[in-house]
Structure formats: C-alpha cells, structure tokens
Amino acid sequence: MIKKLTPLRIGEVRVDFPVVLAALAGYSDLAYRLICRRLGAGYCATEMMLDRLLLIEGKLRRRLVKITDEDHPVAGQLLGNAPAVMARAAVVLCEMGFDVVDLNFACPVRKTLRRRRGGYLMCRPDLALEIVRAVMAVSSRPVTLKLRRSFDEADRDNEAFWEIASGALEAGVAGLCVHGRSVEAKYTGPADWKFIASVKRKFPDATIIGSGDLFAPADALRMLEETGVDGVAVARGAIGNPWFFRQVRDIAAGREAYKPGLAEQREVIASHFDHVCELYGPRRGPRAMRKFGIKYARIHPHPREVRNAFVDVKNAGQWRDVLEKYYADR
Ligand SMILES: Cc1cc2nc3c(=O)[nH]c(=O)nc-3n(C[C@H](O)[C@H](O)[C@H](O)COP(=O)(O)O)c2cc1C
Structure with a gap:
C-alpha cells in the first residue's frame, strides 16, 4: 500500500x-x-x-x-x-x-x-x-x-x-x-x-x-x-x-471507494449538461454531450440500454427524458 x-x-x-x-x-x-x-x-x-x-x-x-x-x-x-x-x-x-x-x-x-x-x-x-x-x-x-x-x-x-x-x-x-x-x-x-x-x-x-x-x-x-x-x-x-x-x-485514505447511486449520477450528469449548454449553446450542447452520455452509461446498471438511449438524443427535452427514465432512484 x-x-x-x-x-x-x-x-x-x-x-x-x-x-x-x-x-x-x-x-x-x-x-x-x-x-x-x-x-x-x-x-x-x-x-x-x-x-x-x-x-x-x-x-x-x-x-x-x-x-x-x-x-x-x-x-x-x-x-x-x-x-x-x-x-x-x-x-x-x-x-x-x-x-x-x-x-x-x-x-x-x-x-x-x-x-x-x-x-x-x-x-x-x-x-x-x-x-x-x-x-x-x-x-x-x-x-x-x-x-x-x-x-x-x-x-x-x-x-x-x-x-x-x-x-x-x-x-x-x-x-x-x-x-x-x-x-x-x-x-x-x-x-x-x-x-x-x-x-x-x-x-x-x-x-x-x-x-x-x-x-x-x-x-x-x-x-x-x-x-x-x-x-x-x-x-x-x-x-x-x-x-x-x-x-x-x-x-x-484506506476507505472503500465511493460508488455514486443513480440519483447522484443523474444530478452530476444534469449539471454537466447545463455547463455544456452554457459553453456550446443550446443547439450544439445536446449533441456535444452525446459522447459523454455513452461513457456515463458504463457505470449504469443497464449500460447497453442507457447507451442506446443517449445515442439517440438530439435536444434538451430528449436528454431530460433519458435521465427521467433511467436515472430515477428505484
Ligand atoms: C480522447 C483522447 C483525447 C486526448 N487528448 C489529449 C490532448 O489534447 N492532449 C494531450 O496531451 N493528451 C491527450 N490525450 C492523451 C491522454 O492525456 C493520456 O496521455 C493518454 O490517454 C494515456 O492515458 P490513459 O492510458 O490513462 O488513457 C488524449 C487521449 C484520449 C484518449
């Protein structure tokens, strides 16, 4: 160690x-x-x-x-x-x-x-x-x-x-x-x-x-x-x-590595999305986030399904729908 x-x-x-x-x-x-x-x-x-x-x-x-x-x-x-x-x-x-x-x-x-x-x-x-x-x-x-x-x-x-x-x-x-x-x-x-x-x-x-x-x-x-x-x-x-x-x-520090729950993943991805839209504008933002969505999906319990959902996103509304559908803490 x-x-x-x-x-x-x-x-x-x-x-x-x-x-x-x-x-x-x-x-x-x-x-x-x-x-x-x-x-x-x-x-x-x-x-x-x-x-x-x-x-x-x-x-x-x-x-x-x-x-x-x-x-x-x-x-x-x-x-x-x-x-x-x-x-x-x-x-x-x-x-x-x-x-x-x-x-x-x-x-x-x-x-x-x-x-x-x-x-x-x-x-x-x-x-x-x-x-x-x-x-x-x-x-x-x-x-x-x-x-x-x-x-x-x-x-x-x-x-x-x-x-x-x-x-x-x-x-x-x-x-x-x-x-x-x-x-x-x-x-x-x-x-x-x-x-x-x-x-x-x-x-x-x-x-x-x-x-x-x-x-x-x-x-x-x-x-x-x-x-x-x-x-x-x-x-x-x-x-x-x-x-x-x-x-x-x-x-x-000798602790177990933190694992974010779905609610936290959603909150971080949503905040990231807001920053991206601010940086690239509301039209380019959702597309610029797609590649990140694909990567974020890897730590979701249903990576393939979530990945495919992120790939199809074209606008802010669809982005929010994916978060709503897959990142609600059950
Ligand atoms: C998608 C991607 C983009 C990268 N862009 C840069 C860059 O702009 N400048 C840079 O110095 N290195 C860049 N790199 C190299 C990384 O900083 C790093 O040195 C390399 O990926 C090795 O680390 P890893 O094996 O842990 O990924 C990039 C790597 C990847 C995968």
Missing part, C-alpha cells in the same frame, strides 16, 4: 492531491473540468489548443480559453510548431489567467503529425527545444511539457526523449508529463511504466507526472508507488467517471 501521498508542485503552483485530470481533446473542456473538480480533481489540463487559434479574437477563442474562478489551478495546453507563434499563444494563456502553460509534443493523431505538430516533435528535439526556449522567454507562468517515450516504436533508447527532457529542464521548465507509449503506438499495447520510473530516477528533483493505463482508481495509486512519480494524469479512466478522483482519495 502507498506510504505517503504528497501534494504536487508545478513551479509555484501547489496541487493538494497528486492525481489530476489529463489533457483530453474533445473532453477536458471547461464543463467537464468543473465536474471533475467538484468530485476531487485538484488540477486539470485543457484540451490541446492550436496556437494560431489563440491569436484570433472571437467566439472560438473565447470558448477555448474560458476559465472560471472554480477552475484553478488549470494548465492551458498548446499545440503548434513555430516557436514564435507558440510563444505568442503562451502570452495569451498567461493574460487569460491560466496557471500553467503546457506544450503538447505527444499527440499521435495522423493529421497532427502530417502538420508536424504534437508527437511529430518527438523526432525533432532541436525544434522542440527551440519552442521550449521561445515560450520560456515570454511566459509569466510555469511551463510544462507533455511527452511520449519516443517517436518510433522500435526506438528503445528513447534518445530524442532524453534530449528534449534534459534540454527543457535545463531551460527551466517546471515539469514533464510522460505518456509511456511511443507516438507510433498511439494507444495500442501497454504503457511502459518502467520507462516512466526511469525518467523519475534520472531527474529526481524535477516534477514528473506519469500517464498511461490508469483505468481504475487503484491504478493511479499503483503508478505513484511503482514509478515514484510526483503525480499521475488520469485520461480515459476519468471519461464518464468523474468520481474517479473521489474514489482515489478514498482508497488512499
């Missing part, structure tokens, strides 16, 4: 509990961050945001960078490949009140790689470090990196990783979030926790956050213990189970 859980430190930012919400495109928007925070997530990252989009004032930027008083500390994650543009976008994040600027050198999506962004930078340490230095020069907030262990699956020496990690830490970044898969592997195969442990061993004084295969609350504690990292970022395990954070806290 875990010996001692210490708060997470990211530069001057303190996070009371070291299990945090990972950056999740399509999921870790303001609405879901607020829900996760109420259920125990002390630190969250935004979805990755294309640097160029943050330089254009308008509706999209307003939505992307929207944070509320409740949504702190929060990392704004940037995606891009031009050092000067990344730096300008970092300034926007600082001005908008983000607590941390996080740089994505990890995204494995084909379109992102084709545009030489995200995970592509794992095979361009020179450019990655140029970006780091450009952002560090202008950021008034701590800067962190999201990295994968390598670009190619076959590269077991992870040379580019070490070059980027050492160079960035020398340049003064406040921490690294390490996903223990190669870019090429995308999400297949197990995440390499031994590699994550070796990163912490190599940089004992740096803040290292581990990522990969945290599907159940106990996995989060196991990663902390087995790898020695300072924090862990929960991704797929938290989609549709925002109680994950409360459950980890329970287990860490």
